[in-house]
Structure formats: structure tokens, C-alpha cells
Amino acid sequence: MTITPNNKQVNPQQPMFMSAKAGDSFDLLDSILRHWKLVVFFSIIGLFVGVVVSRYVRDSFENKTMLQLDTKSKSSKAVSDFGDLFDAKSPAVAEIHLIKSLSVLMPVVEQLHLNYTAEPQGIVDRLMRREGRMDLDLFEPPKMDREDKSLKGKKWIAVVQSQDTYELFSPMGQSLVVGKIGETYRIPMGADTVAICVKAIYAAPGQSFSLSKSSVLNVAEGLQSAINAYEKEKNSNILEVSFSGRYPDRVANVLNAIAQAYVRQNVEMRSAEAEKSLEFLEEQLPSIKAKLDSSERLLTNYRNKMGTIDLGAEAQGTLKRQVDLKAQLLMLQQEYQEKARLFKEDHPAMQAILQQQQRLGKEIAMEEGKTKKLPTTQQDVLKLQQDVEINNQLYTSVLNNIQQLRVVRASEIGNVRIVDPAYVREKPSKPNRKKIMLAGFGGGFAFSVILIYLLHTMRNRGVGSSSEIERETGVSVYAKIPKTQISRKLPGVSDKRFILAKADPEDIAVEKVRTLRTALEFSFLDEGGRVLMVTGVAPGAGKSFVSLNLSYLFAKQNKRVVFVDADLRKSRLSHSREKGISDILINNSKLEDCVIDMGEGMYFLPKGSRAPNPGEMVSSKAFADLIDECKAKYDVVVIDTPPNSLVSDAQAVAKLVDFGLVVIEYKKHSLEVIQETIDQLNIAKLKKVAIALNQCVNDGSSYGYGYGYGYGYGYRYRYGDKKKS
Structure with missing residues (x-):
């Protein structure tokens, strides 16, 4: 801070x-x-x-139908006399569940034959959108199909012959019948038969369809998931039912059939209570008629026996009041029996009827007390006339109610109506x-x-900032060499020892290597140093590219430069049959016999034949003597060593050099790995070390070079893309 x-x-x-x-x-x-x-x-x-x-x-066509839910009763007055039996409200949520119920959907499946399917075959026809259609009215495969395991995965196939004919093939490929649309065929198969009836064909000749039959229950359950029913707006009592399918006319037919089945079921459900009440009254009517006939017969016999008896005004008033009260009591008793089929005795409606019966019973008892003050003959006549009037009034009331309930049953329209049916839509929704x-x-x-x-x-898991590297390691970054693109047309580009600085001196990467050369001249050549070691942190850093081009640029300054390929393990620069370091150290070959003149003052010393123990060889006194001999004969000695992170060869060579250059690939190595490489060189008492950051991008340009160098199973040697002209 x-x-x-x-x-x-x-x-x-x-x-x-x-x-x-x-x-x-x-x-x-x-x-x-x-x-x-x-x-x-x-x-x-x-x-x-x-x-x-x-x-x-495939195209999918979505369609909708709209229903209106009426929560207010439309029943006649006769129904309301029997309470709320015909005025039950149906909430929208409950109606939605009823629409999707199996009792509605299963009849629709059977009506439209949705459990029979004819699936078009052929990927080409499907991709070209040439699939046809076949509608089935009947397809009953033999039961043995479900029991024979050898037929598993095989299908019944119908191949279109013409616009109105088809040929049916069994799962075994046997032709069974050439049929016509609209005709039902039953073909014997062993002890069973296969039945088929094709309703319509909309396909080109040669198209095939796989036929199958599903259970009505399974198809209805599938419709439950496919149908979407919802209330259009909250408390609007407007329901919308939507459904999607492959064929627009079938989608419309399914929705209309569902709406009609639902409305029909709703009407039947709402008229069911009226039907039950009518049945109850018709059962009671014969006994009421018998009571009326009996009371009239008793009154007639009494009059014939006793003659005409004149009732006074008071007796007639008492008679009328008792008849009315007892008629009301009988109606309450009848209503109590009616509602006893629906409610328990402790229900408020049942308790209300019982209270009314108790009140009427008290009033009847009071009127009967007045009757006891009359003469005996008047009491008898009064009682007989009262029975006749009550039974006659009850009989007439029941007849009227029966007639009214029959009208209600015939005219009941339910509480749901279809507002908008589903129309065939030609444009697919999906x-x-x-x-x-x-x-x-x-x-x-x-x-x-x-x-x-x-x-x-x-590729960019490591550090790429030169300032960060210098700050953390304390080692200077001498150059940031950018990536560049090498043209395949450059001379010698296919050579193992291709030198970009020689083939394309103006390349941006070569310019940065020149900057590196200048920095090295000031840091170790001007101080009397002559031996430079170039190593890498890990394979693929491009150290061989840097050291080879750096050697050439040193040679361009009228210096005799020798490039020593000290990677005795798996060098990518040396050829297998070239004499080199191992031959000098093992076979006592001479330096001048192994060095290759590359022109312009640059010489190349290969690794030589295969070395039995490369690590011991570069650590030997003979190798140190070889380096001393190179120092005596050349102005600059550049030693290319294996990557430092894999083997210890670089540490052994570090004891013999004046300066060490560590090549790091841009954003490929972590600071810990870089610091570890520097520490290992310091342990080898190499105090003068610098870093070259290689294969940099976004360094003021968009260049990149395509050399790569791998170590492990084998070196990989690759060039980049062609250079842009």
C-alpha cells in the first residue's frame, strides 16, 4: 500500500x-x-x-374448446320444494377434474378408436415430410402375439397399394390380405384370428405403416396427461380445454367428443336426483291411493247406516283446520323420508323438519280437543270426512309432484354448455x-x-507477465518472443535444423531474438563469458528454436559459433547416423570430424550415436574437456540441454557454462515451477541466469510461431500455419 x-x-x-x-x-x-x-x-x-x-x-396442431359453467340452479319450482337436491353447485376446480376423468375419456377413446394406431415408417419420408396417414376403425391382433417371445420387437405392417387398397403383413413378413378401406377382414392365424378395418388412407403407394393396438385404459390415461384444462380467469366460470396432436382434424374431433361427453355426463348427473325422487313418489302413490279409497268407503258406509248428519259451522271450521294441519304434517313426513336417504338424523335440515313436525303435532292436538266437545255422531262424521280430505289432498299433491318431476327430468340441461367447439386448424402450432x-x-x-x-x-494455465516473473523470482526476463506463423514456402522449412532467422530475417520473432542476443552480449559476452546454456522449464517451451536462431544471430556478428546438442536422450535436431558428442566421449572421435559447418560462421555438433548413460556422460570430465576444447576453437559456445524439469542433465552442464538462459512458454508454467528451475540452477552454482518468455500472444501484435518441442514418449516437431501474405 x-x-x-x-x-x-x-x-x-x-x-x-x-x-x-x-x-x-x-x-x-x-x-x-x-x-x-x-x-x-x-x-x-x-x-x-x-x-x-x-x-x-413432426408437425403438432394445438386446438381449444371453451365451456361455460353455470353455478346457479335452473330447476323448476317443483324441484325447489324438495330442498337443494337439484341446486348443487359445481366449482371450476371440481369440473376440471371431471373433464379429465376416465369416465369421460374412456368413452371418447372407444368412440374415436384412438386405441388403434398406424405409425408411418421410413426416416427418408419423415425428413422429406412426405409421411402419409392411415386411420383404423379396427385392429385386433391375435393373442399369441403377446405370448410369443420370438415376435418381440416385430411389427404388423400395412403397405399402401393404392388410394383405397392396402396389403397386410404379419410380424414374420407373411402377406395375409389385400384389403379395401371401409371393409372388415378377419383372417385366421392358427387357432386365432386377426381383424382389421381401415377407415381412410392418405398416403402414396408404397408407404408402410406399423399397426398396433393399446388398451382403452392406457390411452385414456395418456389423454389425461395430454389434455390441459384450466379456468380462463379466476372466478370467471369459463373453462378452456386444449389438446395437441399430429392430425388437426383428429385433434378437433377429440376435443369436441370430450366436451360432448362431459356435458352429457353433467346432464345425467344433475337429473339423477330428480329421477330418484320420482322413483320414490311413484312407489308411494299406490299406498296413498289405497288409503284414499278406504277412507271414502268408510265415510259412505257410515252415512248409509246413520243417514245424513248436518255439521254446524264450528264443526266444519274445525274439520278444515285439522285437514290442513294433518296434510302439512304428512308432507313433512314425506320430505323427512326423502332427505333421510341423503342426510343423517343430526343434520340441520333433518332437525328443522322434526321441529316443524312437533309444532304441527301440538296444533293438531289442540284442534282435536275442541272436537271432543261435539256430539258423538258429529265426532265420527268429522273424523271420517277428515281422513277423506287429508288422503285426497295428499294424493293430489303427489300426482302433481310426479308430473312436475317428469318435466324436470325431460328438460334438464345441466350446468355446463359448450361456448366454442374446436374447429379444424390448418396451421401447426409446433x-x-x-x-x-x-x-x-x-x-x-x-x-x-x-x-x-x-x-x-x-494452454494458459501459467504466468504470462514478465514483471510478475521478475518480481517473484528475482531473475530478469530478457525477451518476450511472440508467436509467428511460418510459411511452408520458406526455403529449408522441412529441415530438422531449420533456422527462421536465416530464411526470414524480418520476422517479428526473429526481431525479438535479436533483442535477446543484444541483452546477452551485454550481460555475459562483454564480461568475458563464452559458454551459454539454453534450457527449458518443460517440454514444448521452444528452447531449441531459441538456441538455434540465437546461435545463427551470434554468427552473423562475425563470430565463430558452435551449437552443441547436449540433449543426448531424444534430440530432435540431430540425425541418427551423425557422429557427435557420444562418439567423441566413447569412441575417441575428434571434434573436427564431428562438427558440421552450417555456413556463415555457425557450426553444429550433433549428439552422436546412442549413448548408454546420457546423465553420466554429461557429468563426466571428458564432457568438460570437450567444452573446454570448444571454447578454445570458437568464439561462442551455445549448449542446448534437455528440459530441466525432467532430467538433471541441465544441472550437470550448468557447472561448465558462464550464463544460463531458461526458456519459458507463455502462460504455460506456474511461478512455483519456474522458481524451482531457477533454484536448481543456483544449486549448480550458476549465478548468472536470465529468462526468455517464448510463444507470447497479444504482445503488441497477433503473431505466433508454430514450433513445438515435446519430451517424454518422444519429441514432437510441428510447424505452424502458413504465414499470411
């Missing part, structure tokens, strides 16, 4: 962190731009997949083919970007 002149605290790491994040974003964008061909390729592949999927997905193709294109583009991002992340 630092303090500015304005006494403001500034965190020096914050702008560096923000710069690093911005740099990473620019690196990723640059990586995407550099791999534009990959982006285009996967985008085209995604678009192609989207086109295929959009054509493979799929949106443009969206599918756009999604395919976007998916391909996104996949390519994610792939590039993953590759970018894998």
Missing part, C-alpha cells in the same frame, strides 16, 4: 489485477479470432443438425423450425467457443 501526495491510499496490485483480467479476456478473444475456421465449422455443423431436427420433428435451426446454429457456435475456451484455459 502506498500513500499519494493527496494522502490517498492506493493498492498497486489492483490495477495489475484488472489489467491481467483484461489481458485474459483479450487473449480469449484473440484465440477465438485465430480459430475462426473452427467456429465456422461447428456453426455449420450445428446449423445442419438444426435443419435435420426441424425436418425430423415446431418452430426457424427457432430450431437458429438454436442449432447457436449451439454449434457456443460449442466451438466453449471448446476454444477450454483449449485456451489448458
Whole structure:
């Protein structure tokens, strides 16, 4: 933390962190731009997949029907006399469940033969959108199909012969019948038969269909999931039922059949109570008529026996009141019996009737008390006339109620009506083919970007800032060598020892190597040093590229430079039959016999024949003497060693050199690995060490070079893309 002149605290790491994040974003964008061909390729592949999927997905037609729910009773006055039996309210939620009930859907499945299916076959026809259609009225395969395991996975096939004929094939491929539409065929198969009736064919000759039959229950349960029923707005009592399918006319037929079945069931349910009441009254009517006849007969016999008896005004008034009260009591008793089928005795409606009966009973008792004051003959006549009047009034009331209930039963329309039936829609609701193709294109583009991002992340797991490396390790970064693209047309590009500085001196990477050469001249050549070791942190850093071009640039300054290939294990620069270091150390070959003149003052010393123990060889006194001999004969000695992280050869060579150059690949190595390499060289008492950051990107240009160097199972040697003209 630092303090500015304005006494403001500034965190020096914050702008560096923000710069690093911005740099990473620019690196990723640059990586995407550099791999534009990959982006285009996967985008085209995604678009192609989207086109295929959009054509493979079948059209789906959605349709709707609208229903209105009436929660107010439309029943006649006669029904209301019997309470709320015919005025039950049906909430929208309950009605939605009824619409999707099996009692509604199963008859629809049977009516429209939805359990028989004819599925079009052929991927080409489906992709070309040439699929036909076959409607079945009947398909009954033999029961042995379900029992014979050998037929599992095999299908019944119907092949269209013409617009009105087809040929049926068994699962074994046997032709059974050539039939016509509208005709039912029953073909014997062993001890069973197969039955088929094709309602219609809308397909070109040669198209085939696989036939199957499902249980009505399974299809109805499938409809339960496929149908969507909901209230259009809350408390609006307007219900919408929607359904989607492959064929628009079938979708409309299914919805209309469901609506009609539901309305019919609703009417039947609402008229069921009237039917029960009518049945009860018709059962009671004969006994009421018998009581009326009996009371009239008793009154007639009494008059014949006793003669005409004149009743006074008071007796006639008492008679009328008793008749009315007892008629009301009988009606209450009848209503109590009616409701006893629906409610328990402690129900409020039942208790209300009982209270009314008790009140009427008290009033009747009072009137009967007045009757006892009359003469005996008048009491007898009064009682007989009272029975006749009561039974006659009850009989007439029951007849009227029966007639009214019959009218209610015949005229009941339920509490639901169809507002809008489903009409056949010609335009499919799904799929949106443009969206599918756009999604395919976007998916391909996104996949390519994610792939590039993953590759970018894998390749850029380490540090790329020279200032960060210098701050953490204390070692100077002498150069940041950018990536460049090497043209295949350059002379000698296919040679193992291809030198870019010689073939293309103006390349941006060569310019940075010149900067490195200048820094090395000041740091060790001007101080009397002559031996330079170039090593890498890990395989693929490009140390051989740097050391080879650096040697050539030293030679261009009129210096005799020898490049020593000290990678005795798996060098990529030396040929297998060339004499070199191992031959000098083992077979006592001479240095001048092994050195290869590469021209312009540069010489190359190969690794030689296969060495039995490379680590011991570079650590030997003979190797040290060889380096001393090189120092005596050449102005600059550049030693290329194996990667330091794999073997200890670089540490052994470090004891013999004046300066060490560590080549690090841009954003490939962590600070811990870099620091470990520096520490190992310091242990070998090599105090003068510098770093070259190689294969940099976004270093003021968009260059990159394609050399790669791998160590492990074997070296890989690759060139980059052709250089842009």
C-alpha cells in the first residue's frame, strides 16, 4: 500500500489485477479470432443438425374448446320444494377434474378408436415430410402375439397399394390380405384370428405403416396427461380445454367428443336426483291411493247406516283446520323420508323438519280437543270426512309432484354448455423450425467457443507477465518472443535444423531474438563469458528454436559459433547416423570430424550415436574437456540441454557454462515451477541466469510461431500455419 501526495491510499496490485483480467479476456478473444475456421465449422455443423431436427420433428396442431359453467340452479319450482337436491353447485376446480376423468375419456377413446394406431415408417419420408396417414376403425391382433417371445420387437405392417387398397403383413413378413378401406377382414392365424378395418388412407403407394393396438385404459390415461384444462380467469366460470396432436382434424374431433361427453355426463348427473325422487313418489302413490279409497268407503258406509248428519259451522271450521294441519304434517313426513336417504338424523335440515313436525303435532292436538266437545255422531262424521280430505289432498299433491318431476327430468340441461367447439386448424402450432435451426446454429457456435475456451484455459494455465516473473523470482526476463506463423514456402522449412532467422530475417520473432542476443552480449559476452546454456522449464517451451536462431544471430556478428546438442536422450535436431558428442566421449572421435559447418560462421555438433548413460556422460570430465576444447576453437559456445524439469542433465552442464538462459512458454508454467528451475540452477552454482518468455500472444501484435518441442514418449516437431501474405 502506498500513500499519494493527496494522502490517498492506493493498492498497486489492483490495477495489475484488472489489467491481467483484461489481458485474459483479450487473449480469449484473440484465440477465438485465430480459430475462426473452427467456429465456422461447428456453426455449420450445428446449423445442419438444426435443419435435420426441424425436418425430423413432426408437425403438432394445438386446438381449444371453451365451456361455460353455470353455478346457479335452473330447476323448476317443483324441484325447489324438495330442498337443494337439484341446486348443487359445481366449482371450476371440481369440473376440471371431471373433464379429465376416465369416465369421460374412456368413452371418447372407444368412440374415436384412438386405441388403434398406424405409425408411418421410413426416416427418408419423415425428413422429406412426405409421411402419409392411415386411420383404423379396427385392429385386433391375435393373442399369441403377446405370448410369443420370438415376435418381440416385430411389427404388423400395412403397405399402401393404392388410394383405397392396402396389403397386410404379419410380424414374420407373411402377406395375409389385400384389403379395401371401409371393409372388415378377419383372417385366421392358427387357432386365432386377426381383424382389421381401415377407415381412410392418405398416403402414396408404397408407404408402410406399423399397426398396433393399446388398451382403452392406457390411452385414456395418456389423454389425461395430454389434455390441459384450466379456468380462463379466476372466478370467471369459463373453462378452456386444449389438446395437441399430429392430425388437426383428429385433434378437433377429440376435443369436441370430450366436451360432448362431459356435458352429457353433467346432464345425467344433475337429473339423477330428480329421477330418484320420482322413483320414490311413484312407489308411494299406490299406498296413498289405497288409503284414499278406504277412507271414502268408510265415510259412505257410515252415512248409509246413520243417514245424513248436518255439521254446524264450528264443526266444519274445525274439520278444515285439522285437514290442513294433518296434510302439512304428512308432507313433512314425506320430505323427512326423502332427505333421510341423503342426510343423517343430526343434520340441520333433518332437525328443522322434526321441529316443524312437533309444532304441527301440538296444533293438531289442540284442534282435536275442541272436537271432543261435539256430539258423538258429529265426532265420527268429522273424523271420517277428515281422513277423506287429508288422503285426497295428499294424493293430489303427489300426482302433481310426479308430473312436475317428469318435466324436470325431460328438460334438464345441466350446468355446463359448450361456448366454442374446436374447429379444424390448418396451421401447426409446433415446431418452430426457424427457432430450431437458429438454436442449432447457436449451439454449434457456443460449442466451438466453449471448446476454444477450454483449449485456451489448458494452454494458459501459467504466468504470462514478465514483471510478475521478475518480481517473484528475482531473475530478469530478457525477451518476450511472440508467436509467428511460418510459411511452408520458406526455403529449408522441412529441415530438422531449420533456422527462421536465416530464411526470414524480418520476422517479428526473429526481431525479438535479436533483442535477446543484444541483452546477452551485454550481460555475459562483454564480461568475458563464452559458454551459454539454453534450457527449458518443460517440454514444448521452444528452447531449441531459441538456441538455434540465437546461435545463427551470434554468427552473423562475425563470430565463430558452435551449437552443441547436449540433449543426448531424444534430440530432435540431430540425425541418427551423425557422429557427435557420444562418439567423441566413447569412441575417441575428434571434434573436427564431428562438427558440421552450417555456413556463415555457425557450426553444429550433433549428439552422436546412442549413448548408454546420457546423465553420466554429461557429468563426466571428458564432457568438460570437450567444452573446454570448444571454447578454445570458437568464439561462442551455445549448449542446448534437455528440459530441466525432467532430467538433471541441465544441472550437470550448468557447472561448465558462464550464463544460463531458461526458456519459458507463455502462460504455460506456474511461478512455483519456474522458481524451482531457477533454484536448481543456483544449486549448480550458476549465478548468472536470465529468462526468455517464448510463444507470447497479444504482445503488441497477433503473431505466433508454430514450433513445438515435446519430451517424454518422444519429441514432437510441428510447424505452424502458413504465414499470411
